[in-house]
Structure formats: C-alpha cells, structure tokens
Amino acid sequence: MLRPLLALLFGSVLSTSCVLIVSRRQCSLGSRTFSGPSFPVHQGVLRELFQTGGLDRPGLRVLIVEDYVPLLVRLTEMMEELGHHPTSLLGVSRIENGVLYGPSMTEGVEGTAKVAEVEVAFLDHYFLSGQHNGQTITAVLRAAGNATILGMSSDASANAAMVKAGATASVRKALLMRALGMS
Numbered sequence: 001m002l003r004p005l006l007a008l009l010f011g012s013v014l015s016t017s018c019v020l021i022v023s024r025r026q027c028s029l030g031s032r033t034f035s036g037p038s039f040p041v042h043q044g045v046l047r048e049l050f051q052t053g054g055l056d057r058p059g060l061r062v063l064i065v066e067d068y069v070p071l072l073v074r075l076t077e078m079m080e081e082l083g084h085h086p087t088s089l090l091g092v093s094r095i096e097n098g099v100l101y102g103p104s105m106t107e108g109v110e111g112t113a114k115v116a117e118v119e120v121a122f123l124d125h126y127f128l129s130g131q132h133n134g135q136t137i138t139a140v141l142r143a144a145g146n147a148t149i150l151g152m153s154s155d156a157s158a159n160a161a162m163v164k165a166g167a168t169a170s171v172r173k174a175l176l177m178r179a180l181g182m183s
Contacts, residue, residue, distance in 0.1 A: 052169045053120045053148045058083030060119040065089045065102070065137060066152070067127040071173070072105065074180050075122055084120075087113045091127035092137055098144075100137065115140055118147045123167070125151065125158035135161045142166030152176050 054060065062084045066072040072088050079086040089102040089111045104111030121141055125134035134151055135158075141147040142165065151162030151170035159170035177183050 053150050055079075055082060055084065055120060060084045061117050062086045063089070063100070063113050063118045063121040063123075063141075063147075065092060065100075065127065065134070066122065066124045067091055068124070068173075069105070070182065071177060071180075074182060076105075078180075087111060087118075089113065092132040095132065095140060100140075115144045116146065118144075120148045120150070122150050122152055123162065124173070125153035125155060125162060134158065134167075135165045138162045138165040138167050 055062075062079045064072060064075050064079070064086055066075065066088075067090050069090070072090065076086045076088045088105055089100065090105065092100045092102040093110075094101045095115075098115045100113045100115060101110055103109075118141060121137070123134040123137055127133065134153065138149050138151065141149055149162070149167040149169075151159050151167040152173050153159050153162070153170070154173045156172065159167075159172065163170050174183070
C-alpha cells in the first residue's frame with residue numbers, strides 16, 4: 001500500500017541544511033516559496049522534508065512523538081516500510097538519565113527511547129502526557145547533538161518554537177497529513 005506513495009517521495013537529493021517552515025498559506029524551503037490554499041505538490045514538500053531528515057537511506061533509528069494515533073500509525077508504518085527502526089510514543093511524560101519515557105501505542109505499556117540513539121525525530125509540539133512538549137524534546141535531542149529533528153504541529157508558532165530550539169525543519173501537520181493521503 002505504501003510503495004506507490006514512497007515512489008513519489010524520493011527524487012533528487014537535498015542538502016540537510018535546508019529549513020522548511022510552513023505557515024497558514026505559505027511554505028518556504030530554502031529560497032523556494034509555495035503559496036495558495038493547497039500547495040502545488042504535497043508529495044514534493046513531503047519528499048523534501050524526508051530528504052532533509054536523511055530518510056532516503058535505510059536503517060535509521062527514528063523517534064516519532066505524536067498524540068494523534070492515525071498519524072502516529074501512518075508514520076510508524078512508513079518508517080518500517082523504508083527499512084528504519086521507529087520508536088513511537090504518544091507523548092513524553094519524563095526524561096531521566098538520557099531516556100525519554102512515555103505512553104506507547106500499546107495501551108498501558110510505557111515506551112522508551114534513548115536520546116543518544118535517536119538519529120531522526122518527528123515531533124509534535126503539543127501532546128497530552130506529562131510536562132514536556134516538542135520544544136523541550138527538541139532541546140534535549142539537540143543537546144545530544146546527533147539527531148535530525150522534524151517538527152510537526154498544527155500551530156505555526158509551535159513549529160517556529162521548535163525550529164528556534166534547534167529543529168532541522170518543521171511542517172504544518174495538516175500539510176503533512178494531506179501529503180500522506182490522510183485528509
């Protein structure tokens with residue numbers, strides 16, 4: 001099911017230094033800007049976001065923190081299909097000794113992610129569990145210095161806060177969901 005979508009996602013290689021910021025009616029990636037109520041090629045934006053994260057090479061340890069279960073499941077399945085090793089959390093309730101703790105997709109089971117092992121992270125900004133949000137998790141991952149961090153929020157100011165805290169890129173969640181065929 002994901003193979004046709006994955007085929008659309010990967011084209012030319014993009015420098016990992018690009019920053020993608022998506023606002024209500026505009027999307028900027030480097031010096032390119034897309035405007036309008038529906039961006040010209042949602043998959044193109046997704047492809048560039050994924051290439052910014054380096055996800056076109058398999059075997060990466062990917063952290064996904066998202067409290068909207070359908071999006072969490074879709075991203076997790078896509079990462080597995082791409083040959084990555086995802087850890088999926090519904091939120092982060094605490095951070096101790098370099099380990100993130102939070103609810104997993106299995107009810108009643110706490111998930112964990114070792115900060116030092118995360119190579120790519122997809123982070124929602126707001127989630128229900130605990131005192132942490134995407135901005136605090138971004139700062140923790142950035143301090144470890146080894147992860148490409150992709151912020152994804154419905155709130156443009158939350159995305160900007162994650163970028164300011166050190167996220168490599170950010171995207172409005174609605175745009176990401178459209179690109180994944182979820183709208």
